[in-house]
Amino acid sequence: MIVVLLALPFAGAMLAPLVRGDRAARWFGVAVTAMTFAVSLTLLSGIGGPVRGTVDARHAIDVPWIPALGVRFHVGVDGVSLPLVLLTTLLCLLSAIYTLTALPAPGKAPLLTCVVLATEVGMLGTFVALDLVLFFVFFEVVLLPMYVLIAVWGGPGGRAAALKFVLYTLLGSVLVLVGIGTVYAATGSVDVVALSGRGGAGIAHGTQVAAFLALFAGFAVKAPLYPLHTWLPDAHTEAPTVGSVLLAGVLLKMGTYGLVRVAVPILPDGARAIAPAMAVLAVAGIVVGSLNCLVQRDVKRLIAYSSVGHMGFVLLGIATLTPTGINAALLANIAHGIITGLLFFAVGAVKDRYHTADLPTLGSGLMARLPVLGGLLLVGSVASLGLPGLAGFWGEAFVLLSAFQPASGLPGSLFTALLVVAGVGAALTAAYFLRLLRMLVTGPDVSAAAAETSGGVGVVADANRVELLAWLPLVLLAVAIGLYPKLVLGLTEAPVRALMGVFGS
């Protein structure tokens, strides 16, 4: 089934450029992503039950690929990867649906479909790969399609932003390769299941720290972790809506997933050594991201910086090296994917309508003008700032809780101090989202006055039916996970506990 999961978008990406006509190509994209989503849902069967071994991959396929290098085509899913697989297929489907109504300039739908599907192959492959070299291959597959997506369909600065994105993330992925090579040199294996089972046994402490550092730096670029985040605001600001959604919704998760799947279980000693630094940088990211948000004029840039903050929480959860922390991180991961996906959809729609994302130019009172779109922005914002009852709350709350009790051997007092700072960051998050809501969504409708003076804005349509179809699933999920976080935690809990067994807590 996993082969089908990868083959469908791959075949779609190959065929998409051959489809004639913009409309046909977009429907083709919807069809392929829908089928992929359906296939990913079937993977839910067979998940759950007792976890055997450190990594208990279901639907696994394991065949030799490059015997000369000892590389195997080894794929499978477990509770850690499946939520991300589902998130990926869902967001790709919703992006394809959204493209039906809003095709970004300069059109070229066949190529756009091809690029989105190619990205999907890489993202899904990264999440299901259980061989380090295979993981790396898929990790790199994503780079180029995303570059094309930002460069071709992006804003005026798209090309520069895309180049910055691709060079930064390539640096990240070659560092991952260095880390993988170091692990291989020390163990002679690139199999994730076997290596996780070893739990770092037989790898010298110094080697573990060096390899973890390389992997950590590589994943940190992707995640992104302060201070390696600077590619992100540019990429998001210039990317078309679909690009922003996939970038924030899935691509960033490849970094955090890599840490949980590869770096931490395989190199526990290295993780213990680096975790304090990681936690400090994560909290710095929370604060810096939030402070940046407070002064942004561009809405897309604001949401991009908010991603830096949210991913800081995720990384802080991972840095505690406890099952609670990692579960919380994975939950926050998914929640961020859903909520930020929704926010980028909504903000992208606003930008498409008014041809600007500049807050003062847009003016307040969106709610009065476009009640549906404004309402969606409102929901997304309050979910993102962590209102209890919505998805954003649980993950970050649990992260903060887990920071009270990091794994044994980590400096508890440092984590407590960081916890306080992160709490301040959470308050700042609330502050900037409220500022966003005040400046854009609520308040008196000033557009009438603005339209008279500048003669520019005029009347625009509210969300149409296709857009609603693309966005409602995200709203529903945000509420569902907010009310019942076990939707995700039920999947992740047992596998994470098994994965973190080596840390003995």
Place this chain on the structure above:
Amino acid sequence: MNGTGSVDYLALAPILAAAAGVVAVLVADLVLPLAHRVVVWWVGVAGAGAALAASLALALAGEHRTVFCTPAGTLPGGVPAGPSCSYVVDRFTTYLLVLLSAAAVIALLLAAATAPREVPAGEYTLLVLASLAGGLTLVGARDLITLVVGLETLTLPTYVLVALRRGDRRSTEAGVKFLLVSVTASAIMLLGMALVYGLTGSVYLDRIAVALAGRSELHDLPLVPAAMVLVLAGFGFKVTLVPFHWWAPDVYSGAPVPVAAYLATVSKAAGVGGLLLVILGAFGGYGVVWGPVLAVLAAASMTIGNLVALRQDDAVRLLAWSSVAHAGYLIAPLGVAGSAGGRAVLDVAVPATLGYLALYVTVNLGAFACVIAAGRTSIGGLRGLARSNPWLAGALAFFLIGLAGLPPGLAGLVAKVVIFRATLLGGLGWLAVVIAVNSVIGLAYYLRFAAALFRSQPEGAVERRPAAVTARVARPLAVAVGLVVVAAIVLGFAPEWVLGPASSATP
């Protein structure tokens, strides 16, 4: 077949096929009327194809064949030596035989569509086949004399090839420059070889190794490493390692583009083969000397090659500097020699270099083929190629991104993985980090070039549409591009087909 009297012609079949091709081309060029000159191309391609077929047959048979052998004896200093042979067909030889002759077939196809004024059919085919015969000799050579004969036969025709563009001063200048550089390099290498012969009393590689290991008075002699470095320098010119690289950009861009493609692939691959033979066959025990030297040269090559390539606006010059950088990647795994791992790390490093070589030759040949097919070499002139010829632009972008080591072409990516694996297994973490940084620099210019293809021509530039801009690509060229695209895609998904043979090909 071990006796000195009988000659195993089967072992020499690829060389003989290439040589027969030379004669056939000569005759065909002489007797055919001008109007039928196109047949000369096909005669040449058939010659290279016959060499490829013979190489493949030898590779599939997998037999160990030896020619021109000397019985066991005693070396000066009383070191006993077993029987030695001048030409050996083993897995190393067959691997490179196949690679060289396959690349030569493509190189011949590349020029078939070029205007006769640019590349005269008879001369080009003749010289390429002669040079190929030299390369095929080189990779089977197991003594210094045969090695030099092979290397010179490989190189001599290329002087003329570089200067083939009649009446073009840049081409002539490139030819003269190449001649002077190569002669100097040969002289340096011969000096080194003469020293080695003087020290050990033998020209056979295996006997040199035995003598260097067996005679303790040689161990502390500074002349030994000095001689090795001289030999290394000679091969350094051939494979464009920094600091012996500076001729490459001028020569590549002055020469007709198919010739540049030949130099960057066949000639370079043969040079790598010769280098491997000498350092492993003769100087195997001195990895402590040449390992670190090669590691530093590799790091310098990739860094300088990539940094200078950033500023090129001519496609061929860019590919020339990129080939300097790739020479660095190629040699990097060998830098692990002499580290704590001993011989075991070399058993990973040499297959890595060989595997990388084949994948690189494939992808690089593809990039050159597309540039030739596009008919222009300035990157500005190639802008908007996607509009006039989307398939060609797509193929060129595919190869460029492959050279950068990124998907969609998995060949380049796998090559990158192989290099990283070998350097890290050998414990050269610093070199791996240098490679990592360099692959980022590399992507910057490959991507800039690739992106230019898909950008529209600037409005102001009134492009007098030359004939080459037309969407049609001549058939032999299209066949060549198609073949390389297929090869690159297949090798991307099944790299085992290259890496498997490479893993057992250590000389």
